[in-house]
Amino acid sequence: MFYDGHPQIERAAVVLRLAKSWFRIGSLEILEKSGEIELLKQLVDFIIKHHFPSINEGDVDKYVDFYWNVVNQTASLIALWQSVGFAHGVCNTDNFSLLSIIIDYGPFGFLDEYNPGFVPNTSDDEGRYSYENQPDIGKFNLKKLQTAISPLLTEKQKQSTDDVLKQYSVIYKTKFMDIFRRKLGLITEESDDENLVAILLKMMEETGSDFTMTFCNIGEISLNNLSKNNISKNLWALFTLKKHKWFKDWKNMYLDRIKRQNTSDRQRQILMKQTNPRYILRNWMAQLAITKAEKNDFSEVRKILRILTDPFSIQKEAEDSHYALKPPSWSKQLKVSCSS
Template sequence: MFTHFPSWRLAKQLHLERLPLDPEKKNYVREVKDCVFSVVYPIPFKTKVQLVAHSVKVLNQILDLDTKILDQTEFISFGSVLEGTTPLSHRYGGHQFGSWADQLGDGRAVMIGEYVNRKGERWELQLKGSGLTPYSRRGDGRAVLRSSIREFLCSEAMYHLGIPTSRAATITVSNDPVIRDQFYDGHPVKERGAIVLRLARSWFRIGSLEILAKKGETELLKTLTDFVIENYFTAIDINDEDKYLAFYSIVVKETAEMIAKWQSVGFTHGVCNTDNFSLLSITIDYGPFGFLEEYNPNFVPNTSDDEGMYSYKKQPEIGIFNVDKLAQALVPLLDSNQIQQIETILKGYVQIYKQKFMEIFRRKLGFVTIEEDDEQLVAILLKMMEERKSDFTMTFRQMGELSLKNLDSKNIPKSAWALKRLSSHDWYNKWIKAYRQRQQRQNISDEKRQNIMNNTNPRYVLRNWIAQKVIEQAENNDFEGVRKVLKILENPFTLQKEAEENGYALPPPYWAKFLKVSCSS
């Protein structure tokens, strides 16, 4: 692994070989046409940069870097990485809250290059919060510490929960002032500028193709779609006349499955716009997200979402909306027969989602076989949880931590606080009886049931109150909390002393109910 930063090299950039660049080299906000990227150099902070936290796993396993690299100022500032590379900000559009928003793009992100690691994996590296780009609109291109900590921690948390996601290597902070009106209520405050070094196999999103279709740039739409297929969907024959249908079919399937995985851990993205939905069906652009605490299908983490369009329960149907917009973007590349076929592919989304949802929820309940009534069993459990306001994460977890015998309402210990609350529901004992009978029919030991459940249901997730606690510490230059929470989230299924001492598996504190997050960063 590399320990000396200047010896670490980025790869030849695939994007530059095939995709046109914005001819305007000056960096100012403008409408950009007939290209995929603009050349944008990160704007350095004026004050000293401090390392807040880093992911050892990302540095070692993806970037082939030894953690000793963190002692080198040039790595933290990322000034030398630009040698021999062309930093890029991506042009895309998107539907935001159901309406076409026209040009959006990387308003505060710059792709500093691509890295091919020792396993042959190609990763695209971005600095989020690195300053103004042509796509910043009314913004300044910066990100603040609080939102950067949330993105850094959640992208890593999601990975270790087994959910497709972008990754985060480091988070740094400066004393450069950044003014934000966090809740758009006329009370702007001065915050500290921060940058997340984040990475993904690709940052292309549905909006990448939408902008080209909307602007009538059909040749460029074809060029970019072919580029995406050749480089990220390599199982598809680029010479197949139905290649766009094959591509679309994969995106529909993997998007439906990604959202089923979100639902299984209570994750609510908060801003499910088409510009925030990856063509590779990975979770990107962490903003006003939230994990369910009490099971409330109408949970909305984003205070900017007044109508609840992106609530927890609506995420599956928003997925349909978004992949439908992708289908519309592909229409200029299809013949009349293929247009009919793409509509049929879209209709398959619902069944794919339901199948993946039930596959995961069977595991969450410790089932290894399939029965027709499983869907009803899950539905009744969720209804009870909703009515008793049971904690989503800990209800499933505690069911796995207790033996079948101790799941009877009279046997549940006080320590199983979430399950104790659920057990006061009138239907509980009847449901437990049906659940026990279901378990007996699949003929596995209770120990195996518990093992399946405890490897499926996390004990720790990034609850908003946990994030807020370490954010407040970090704002006072105490970064230890961020680092400790990262370690806990890297092992979400394992009982951990540090997490238990901090109450991360206990009922959320009262003040957690009043926390708010918004699109502001």
């Protein structure tokens, strides 16, 4: 759609993608829609046998159990996406694995500044697959899966799958909070934790704080320095966040919350560094690698691959390449589409 009538020769590659299975929600949808119910049954039985060993193949409720597994795992997967600021880009049912593994993510992207409405796919004009919409899209797709397997269910079992789908939001919220507690170094649960996270994210949104590095910076600063508001410019994301009018109140809430769980600052920092990646595949990094590769220099591609195999550890070559610094201003102009 962006072709302007001037062809340009570009380097291409053949990519081999490996996965445990390529069966998606759409693999079952198409059989239900075309009325191929016997083939649908054979396929679901095959998937259960080969990929869901915990399900008893002789159980009359095996299809309900199958649905429960997919709902649970999908909610967990999307909570993980949200926790690292990952936006899939095209979350239709043909791109949603029945094993809840990430496949067919073409125009994906990671958040730089925290923007809930972030859309990685420039051709997604309506923002259907924005970062903030992913949890609801997951539920929408699971509803489609429920419809696809409905010919295999009794009326009672259909009601059971209704009850399962209602649990999706509960499972997602539980998984989301479990991860975000760890992202903040919390090892216990309190009723007000959701508010602590929500206020932080709202401050990040309003200040344009970097999603990845804000959590890293909170994990890097000592509680003593945080309490004194002694935040150096080296902690650039947190330095941006502290400009918010709510920051002082949030900081005090956070310090009190850490104090109540009775753990050392060192324990807090270790947990946060194990949970929060320092390096993500930012668009500007990918673009640098592409530009060099077009000149037969694949060094940047290899470097990014090395670094992202261990994104939680500080690595000298990543620091030397400024991978943990504020993205360059030109990166805001980069656009990604399905043909990227």
